[in-house]
Amino acid sequence: MTRPPRQAVKACRAGSPSIADAIAAQRQLTPRDLELLALLAAHRALTAHQITRVLFTDTNTARKRLVLLTGRGVLARFRGCIRPGSQQYRYTLGPLGAMIHAATTDKPIPTPRTVAEKTLKLSRNPQLEHLLGINEFFTDLYHHGRTNPGCELLEWWNERDATQACANIARPDGYGEWSENGHTVRFFLEYDTGTEELSRLVDKLHGYRDLRDGGIAIPVLFVLPGAKRQTNFHRLLAGQPATLSGLTVATTTGADLAAADPAAPVWWLAGHTTRCRLAALPTPPPATHAA
Template structure:
């Protein structure tokens, strides 16, 4: 009847409700999660704890076969309060959904390591606080750099496997090197071609175009001090948004690089995001986009190298050593317990789990 209008929402099917914060921390809820969380889910919790925030597309690149499978599983994890999510404001269009570690997920992660949640240094309000952090776009950009490498490795031909074997966050790099320099990330890329294995390590400086080019160049001084103190020459990769900014950055970098006591201890290469083919199925920084920095010729046109071939641009560069993730001295005692860095490669799903979580 016109006098008793039916509201649209009353015609919808019942939707599963989201757990309240108190229910999410209950023993009953933890018991429920024990029967529902897969090894891949728990791996994702460790990844979110390490890298703070990941978008739906990044999570799909890292661990799921399709966008539908990723969205379906993330919705379930959200309803269980294993993850939390937010969608930043965007002037045009819609921003992707961003995910952080949720209260129930933090409890699971802590329990796996025999800890209390407070020992992780986790607080839900702080985890969600990145939604309003001015470095959100930068953090998401750094994570996009690494997850695109994981996606490429997952689709590599069987005869020429590739893998991202290490991925450290900015906060982990700060704990190790923060008295000298704070990289945006640290990574290792392993490849096998013609029966020979190769591995590349690097520090990442991810530029979004907001810093002055002079400040970008001055960062080389900190990396030179780090190389002097450790005796290890680790390549520095500078990722820039456009080829035009890359040209300006190379001039600023070359000015500082030529003035270092030993420029060979700080190998530098630059690349720009607009050098990638947007029409390619899975563009990634592993492609032939890296241009090594030569102090005498900052503006030389090439050749550019792939990530796997980049060490060949610096003759005499020592192969990467196994990174030491041990916390040192007073810093370890004064800070919350630090979990080891999660493996960048998700665990393989068992056959009985595939049908449930990837359908």
């Protein structure tokens, strides 16, 4: 069971925030707050831990700021009711935050009701944990760049933007560009939660082969939920060499990422037995076409 977003309920009780409220609220926002609004607009939901790793250096400072912004209606938050224990809050744009970000990016100003409805739908979305898993991958990589000189996450695209860039030929869960000591690697991300047949994961590679034939040759990374599923996936790929031809495919697991981070040598390259760092992944050769 998921609790309704408190801020949305409070807004309904106290009256909808107005444009004047948004103008007043934005005067109290810092550049970091505005960066947070842009992140949430692009990636829909982030946990407190993920926000801290991207924008803060201190957990307590982050918690206090998030609570303050939520109380002002700039952010909204929700979490599921689980027993025993509790769940981290999931943060998204509140009514004022959505209005301010829309004005900043020259988009139509949403109504508070529309924002509250989106938040409620997001809190009930069965794909929410999948979304948070994708965002965990990228925020971990971002944090590694913040804390290691010479490293930087240059690009982080959500599923919608990545799919549009692929002209719907492939539907990656995300796209990134990672730079390490002057070397940059581009990649597509497929975040697997174990709910699909492995054959379905293999079928996704056909779209990436079509992209390669069209001139977009980029490694495809799979994050899998466990070692057994990873081994079975590689075994299935080994039996279909034509599917892999011309592609760079690498996998890791949630446990590997929990023990290290996405930049570390946790990537098992299909067709090989060793693991490599993200920055060391080979870029697939461009397709050659007969004249």
